[in-house]
Amino acid sequence: MSEPSFEELRRELDEVVARLERGDVPLDEALALWRRGEELHRACVERLDRAELEIEELRLGDGSGRDSEPPGG
Incomplete structure (x- = not known):
């Protein structure tokens, strides 16, 4: 049996709350x-x-270096 999706969990939670x-x-x-x-x-x-x-891992691992400060900056 596969793990329920976030949307399925949220839907059930909404039903419980209601x-x-x-x-x-x-x-x-x-x-x-x-x-x-x-x-x-x-x-x-x-x-x-x-x-x-x-x-976050994808963003930091994209190789763009956007999150790092320039040298000497």
Whole structure:
């Protein structure tokens, strides 16, 4: 089974939040939804962090030297 995409994780998180905001779920289910929401939030943050790191590595590794100061500058 492949790892869900960021968009799929975000969509599920939005659904969890919407259900909790409606306030019509029993307490035990609300707690389970809260836990799932926390898991989804962590997964989304991890994905974004990895993407940011990858972008930074690509930007710095492009060989243009745009981020470095000129010698003597």
